[in-house]
Amino acid sequence: MKTPVTDTPDRSVAHDGAAALPPAPPSPAALPAPYAPPAPPAPSAGTRPSGAPRSRHRTLTVPLFLAVTGLLSLVCASYAACRRALRRLTPHEKRVARLGATVRRRAGERAGLLCTGSGAGVRAALRTSSPTCAARPVRLGLDAVLRLDTERRVVRVEPGVTMGRLVRHLARRGWTLPVAPGPDSATVGGLTMGCGVDAASHRYGLFADTVESYDVLLGTGEVVRVSATEHPDLFHALPWSRGSLGFVVAVELRVVPARPWVEVRYHPVAGPEEMCRDLTRLAEAADGPAFVEGFVHGPGEGVVVTAEFADRPRGRRNHVRRWYKPSFRAHARARARTGAVEYVPLGHYHRRHGRGLLGHPRHAVAQEALVPAHHLEDLVRHCRQVFEEADGLWVRPARLTRGATPGLVGPGPEVGAGQRQLFMDVAVLAGAPGRARRGALRDAEDAARRFAAWVNARQGFQAVPHAPSGPARDEHRSMFDCWLYDRVRHAYGAEGVFVDAYDRAASR
Numbered sequence: 030m031k032t033p034v035t036d037t038p039d040r041s042v043a044h045d046g047a048a049a050l051p052p053a054p055p056s057p058a059a060l061p062a063p064y065a066p067p068a069p070p071a072p073s074a075g076t077r078p079s080g081a082p083r084s085r086h087r088t089l090t091v092p093l094f095l096a097v098t099g100l101l102s103l104v105c106a107s108y109a110a111c112r113r114a115l116r117r118l119t120p121h122e123k124r125v126a127r128l129g130a131t132v133r134r135r136a137g138e139r140a141g142l143l144c145t146g147s148g149a150g151v152r153a154a155l156r157t158s159s160p161t162c163a164a165r166p167v168r169l170g171l172d173a174v175l176r177l178d179t180e181r182r183v184v185r186v187e188p189g190v191t192m193g194r195l196v197r198h199l200a201r202r203g204w205t206l207p208v209a210p211g212p213d214s215a216t217v218g219g220l221t222m223g224c225g226v227d228a229a230s231h232r233y234g235l236f237a238d239t240v241e242s243y244d245v246l247l248g249t250g251e252v253v254r255v256s257a258t259e260h261p262d263l264f265h266a267l268p269w270s271r272g273s274l275g276f277v278v279a280v281e282l283r284v285v286p287a288r289p290w291v292e293v294r295y296h297p298v299a300g301p302e303e304m305c306r307d308l309t310r311l312a313e314a315a316d317g318p319a320f321v322e323g324f325v326h327g328p329g330e331g332v333v334v335t336a337e338f339a340d341r342p343r344g345r346r347n348h349v350r351r352w353y354k355p356s357f358r359a360h361a362r363a364r365a366r367t368g369a370v371e372y373v374p375l376g377h378y379h380r381r382h383g384r385g386l387l388g389h390p391r392h393a394v395a396q397e398a399l400v401p402a403h404h405l406e407d408l409v410r411h412c413r414q415v416f417e418e419a420d421g422l423w424v425r426p427a428r429l430t431r432g433a434t435p436g437l438v439g440p441g442p443e444v445g446a447g448q449r450q451l452f453m454d455v456a457v458l459a460g461a462p463g464r465a466r467r468g469a470l471r472d473a474e475d476a477a478r479r480f481a482a483w484v485n486a487r488q489g490f491q492a493v494p495h496a497p498s499g500p501a502r503d504e505h506r507s508m509f510d511c512w513l514y515d516r517v518r519h520a521y522g523a524e525g526v527f528v529d530a531y532d533r534a535a536s537r
């Protein structure tokens with residue numbers, strides 16, 4: 030019998046012996062009506078014959094697919110590149126990148142101006158009422174020593190590094206700072222953007238004068254390197270600007286080779302007049318001492334302390350920073366009576382005021398000002414009148430240089446560009462802050478106002494932040510040379526982002 034031949038091949042049987050195919054779907058005619066596929070639309074005039082729409086979709090789908098995958102691979106590649114770049118960043122760069130993002134975000138919120146958050150620093154000003162500045166503090170979180178470059182003789186640090194730590198770090202490696210001001214807890218950032226006077230300032234100037242370069246985070250979120258040759262306008266405007274031009278995120282400071290000991294001499298003086306004469310003579314002498322400072326204890330009592338580097342002690346040793354030692358100021362007063370010479374390890378000498386001048390680590394400096402040296406005697410007399418209950422005065426000579434583009438602080442226009450002028454830094458010591466706050470200094474705010482006016486009239490500069498009722502904005506602007514400062518603040522995008530130097534000074 031012949032097998033009937035059908036049109037539909039039996040797919041369950043492979044003709045060439047290969048795997049069996051799945052059964053063919055039933056023909057539409059065999060399906061019950063509800064399951065029959067809809068009839069294809071009748072071709073309208075002008076359309077291509079059956080099959081043309083599918084190929085048109087295919088021609089659109091392929092480039093679309095290629096574009097999407099191309100875009101995706103581009104995104105992935107840039108993400109991977111970013112991750113690789115981020116992984117290559119040093120920890121310092123990562124910290125700065127994070128801070129930059131914070132500044133950009135918080136500046137974008139437009140909810141108030143920014144200032145530096147309080148770090149490890151100290152409160153130096155006499156505070157009798159609450160601060161007036163409403164700026165939003167940003168915590169910088171930058172406090173690492175980055176690199177000591179002995180070839181270039183600079184150390185690169187983050188601004189939150191404290192003086193105590195930096196001096197110890199350098200001493201262990203045989204180096205030191207030419208100017209090492211402030212108590213242990215004062216920071217590099219605070220001393221470059223604030224005052225920065227030390228017993229070596231008659232030779233080297235202020236702490237900011239020993240800066241080789243800054244890295245500054247601007248209001249735009251950009252970080253720029255600033256030195257005498259890179260952005261020189263910003264470089265000269267930064268000292269004493271109190272974070273109002275940008276946040277300093279790294280500083281290169283000059284270093285000098287250290288010698289292990291310091292030979293210290295204590296010279297008694299009969300009173301302020303003699304002390305002023307001695308300080309000026311010592312500071313101006315070409316072969317004068319490496320360090321010089323003076324203390325006025327009372328109307329007829331004072332001491333001038335001079336010091337020189339030494340390789341080894343040749344007499345009495347004194348580790349002035351040991352825990353059981355008195356404050357250096359009290360020690361100097363006692364030693365002046367015997368006129369003795371003694372040898373102090375360099376690290377101890379640099380940190381001699383680390384526990385405060387009155388034996389209290391957080392004592393208040395009621396006021397501090399820099400005045401041209403020839404006004405020193407008058408200033409000492411004035412301080413004794415207006416701060417009659419103060420605990421004494423601390424005086425250090427400092428040479429200020431008039432830059433080609435003068436910044437906030439420097440000699441007046443009668444001094445030529447590049448010339449130096451001798452100033453005297455006078456700090457009025459006022460006991461522990463608690464005592465100052467309790468009103469132990471009578472009429473403290475009135476005294477601060479009179480002090481500021483006196484200093485301003487003699488081309489001096491008030492060094493510590495003002496008391497809230499201190500100089501008015503106009504007086505502040507006439508005290509400091511704001512010509513360059515105003516231009517730089519505008520040019521570098523600080524306006525509207527960082528709090529102004531006057532408001533910052535009035536707030537702490």
Ligand SMILES: Cc1cc2nc3c(=O)[nH]c(=O)nc-3n(C[C@H](O)[C@H](O)[C@H](O)COP(=O)(O)OP(=O)(O)OC[C@H]3O[C@@H](n4cnc5c(N)ncnc54)[C@H](O)[C@@H]3O)c2cc1C
Pocket residue numbers: 144145146147148149150151152153169188189210211212214215216217218219220222223224225226227270271272273275276277278382384385386390391392393394493533534537
């Ligand atoms: C016991 C004692 C001894 C002192 N001895 C000295 C001395 O020898 N010489 C001297 O000059 N001063 C001395 N002072 C004063 C003191 O050093 C200054 O007040 C100094 O500015 C404090 O530094 P700080 O680290 O606390 O800074 P802060 O008070 O935190 O900052 C000072 C200013 O700098 C700004 N600032 C800080 N970091 C940055 C940054 N990264 N970027 C931008 N701006 C920043 C702040 O906004 C602020 O306006 C003494 C004070 C005391 C109490």
